Amino acid sequence: MQIKIPFIDLWSQHLPLMSEFSQAIQEVIESSAFAGGPFVAAFEKDFAAYCDVPYAIGVGSGTEALWLSLLACGVGTGDEVITVPSTFMATAEAITYCGARPVFVDVDEQTYTMNPDALKHALTPKTKAIIPVHLFGQPSDMDPIMEFGCKHGLYIIEDACQAHGATYKGKRVGTFGDTACFSFYPGKNLGAFGEAGAIVTSSAELDEKIKILRDHGQQRKYFHSVVGWNCRMDGIQGAVLRIKLRQLEAANQRRRSHAAQYDVGLRECDGVITPVQASYARHVYHIYAIRVSDRDETIKCLADQGIATGVHYPVPVHLQEAYQALGYAPGAFPIAERCAAEFLSLPMYPELTHSQVEQVIQGVKETVTGGVEV
Ligand SMILES: Cc1ncc(COP(=O)(O)O)c(C=O)c1O
Numbered sequence: 546m547q548i549k550i551p552f553i554d555l556w557s558q559h560l561p562l563m564s565e566f567s568q569a570i571q572e573v574i575e576s577s578a579f580a581g582g583p584f585v586a587a588f589e590k591d592f593a594a595y596c597d598v599p600y601a602i603g604v605g606s607g608t609e610a611l612w613l614s615l616l617a618c619g620v621g622t623g624d625e626v627i628t629v630p631s632t633f634m635a636t637a638e639a640i641t642y643c644g645a646r647p648v649f650v651d652v653d654e655q656t657y658t659m660n661p662d663a664l665k666h667a668l669t670p671k672t673k674a675i676i677p678v679h680l681f682g683q684p685s686d687m688d689p690i691m692e693f694g695c696k697h698g699l700y701i702i703e704d705a706c707q708a709h710g711a712t713y714k715g716k717r718v719g720t721f722g723d724t725a726c727f728s729f730y731p732g733k734n735l736g737a738f739g740e741a742g743a744i745v746t747s748s749a750e751l752d753e754k755i756k757i758l759r760d761h762g763q764q765r766k767y768f769h770s771v772v773g774w775n776c777r778m779d780g781i782q783g784a785v786l787r788i789k790l791r792q793l794e795a796a797n798q799r800r801r802s803h804a805a806q807y808d809v810g811l812r813e814c815d816g817v818i819t820p821v822q823a824s825y826a827r828h829v830y831h832i833y834a835i836r837v838s839d840r841d842e843t844i845k846c847l848a849d850q851g852i853a854t855g856v857h858y859p860v861p862v863h864l865q866e867a868y869q870a871l872g873y874a875p876g877a878f879p880i881a882e883r884c885a886a887e888f889l890s891l892p893m894y895p896e897l898t899h900s901q902v903e904q905v906i907q908g909v910k911e912t913v914t915g916g917v918e919v
Pocket of ligand 1: 608632635636678704706728741
């Protein structure tokens with residue numbers, strides 16, 4: 546009998562923790578600490594320790610984390626911020642919402658993260674910051690990016706929304722930039738029960754600025770020193786995330802072992818390019834994306850076998866309709882464009898079993914070669 550394999554299965558992740566969640570949520574309700582408050586503060590303390598930084602600031606989403614980071618670094622109208630087109634739209638949106646202009650550089654063909662050699666071509670007197678994106682859970686090549694940023698006096702904001710717990714040369718992502726931004730969207734490696742995000746930083750000054758910005762620009766209730774916004778994290782999300790954070794290392798380890806199984810199973814498969822873990826990286830496989838030339842057909846054949854897949858992302862950000870006014874034409878970033886046409890994300894979540902991964906491997910082989918290997 547064919548067993549269906551979903552793309553992600555949050556229920557099986559949450560089921561064993563249900564009584565802990567119920568108790569924690571009841572405590573939030575009993576104390577009425579719904580917006581910010583002690584449950585968020587406790588999570589912030591634990592998440593800062595996990596990321597090996599002094600400060601973490603809980604906010605409403607990863608998008609808000611990016612936006613507030615840029616605002617706190619003083620990025621505004623007339624500035625340019627360099628990032629990559631191989632990312633979720635939010636990275637660029639946050640730049641636009643500060644009044645600045647996103648400027649893109651292509652990605653590296655092996656790692657799918659920012660090509661540091663391309664930065665010099667994008668630099669102008671208006672450049673104020675760089676946002677490298679740790680796409681799919683693979684850290685960007687931070688040393689040359691940091692060196693370039695230091696040389697030119699630029700802020701570095703890590704988009705770590707897909708990379709909770711990944712390391713670069715043995716150090717956690719989030720310890721490199723002026724700030725790093727995390728999303729706790731439910732499907733992320735660390736996911737909330739709704740929308741949530743966090744900023745981590747080693748700068749006491751940025752920590753203070755961001756804490757004020759996320760709370761209507763107020764340091765004291767009803768005394769507003771700057772114009773801010775409401776970006777506070779919900780108390781329930783803080784309480785849930787604190788429980789789930791304790792499982793993150795084991796969950797990442799399981800993702801890595803599924804990735805290793807996929808790597809071996811698909812290595813010899815003609816027509817499939819498997820992801821490469823950079824020599825400097827501990828990849829945490831938020832997404833396991835292979836590349837295939839006939840993606841639509843592959844998706845259909847896998848769906849016929851009960852295997853769900855995803856595409857992250859079908860259109861690179863510089864070619865999105867919303868960014869037509871930036872004036873980028875097809876061909877501007879050939880690697881990002883080729884990847885967008887070929888990426889196919891396979892099921893990836895900690896609770897997958899060895900035999901499910903094997904079923905996906907056989908499914909892909911059958912699809913691309915027209916027959917299962919025995
Ligand atoms: C790379 C990247 N940046 C930013 C975001 C935005 O995070 P959120 O959805 O929590 O606003 C995401 C979320 O998917 C993301 O994957």
